[in-house]
Amino acid sequence: MGRNHIGDLLVTRFTSAIPAFVNDLDLHPDIPKKWGLGWMINEAQTPEGRSAGSLAWVGTPIRTTGSNPARDVAGVILMQLLPFADPDCLECFRGVRTEHLCHARTARSRAA
Numbered sequence: 001m002g003r004n005h006i007g008d009l010l011v012t013r014f015t016s017a018i019p020a021f022v023n024d025l026d027l028h029p030d031i032p033k034k035w036g037l038g039w040m041i042n043e044a045q046t047p048e049g050r051s052a053g054s055l056a057w058v059g060t061p062i063r064t065t066g067s068n069p070a071r072d073v074a075g076v077i078l079m080q081l082l083p084f085a086d087p088d089c090l091e092c093f094r095g096v097r098t099e100h101l102c103h104a105r106t107a108r109s110r111a112a
Contacts, residue, residue, distance in 0.1 A: 006034055020083060023085040025084075038057065039056065051071055
């Protein structure tokens with residue numbers, strides 16, 4: 001599920017067909033992304049620290065899941081509101097990911 005299944009194609013901007021339900025969304029526009037079987041795959045590290053090979057999925061109303069196998073972390077965020085991809089919700093998601101990765105790094109350095 002975490003392997004590229006779209007060949008040379010890249011994941012690009014999601015453009016809404018129904019703005020009352022879904023906002024346009026461009027997750028990490030400067031980072032190449034692929035699709036596996038059910039997951040979007042980051043091909044490079046993100047600014048908040050998600051590793052290359054990290055997996056993510058988003059759905060309506062806002063449900064996001066993510067897995068970062070390189071750092072041995074995963075998470076789920078559940079919110080119920082429309083339209084999907086609300087800017088405040090996305091900022092919350094970024095904050096949770098950043099904080100989660102920060103705690104994971106701290107825990108690993110303490111264990112070493």
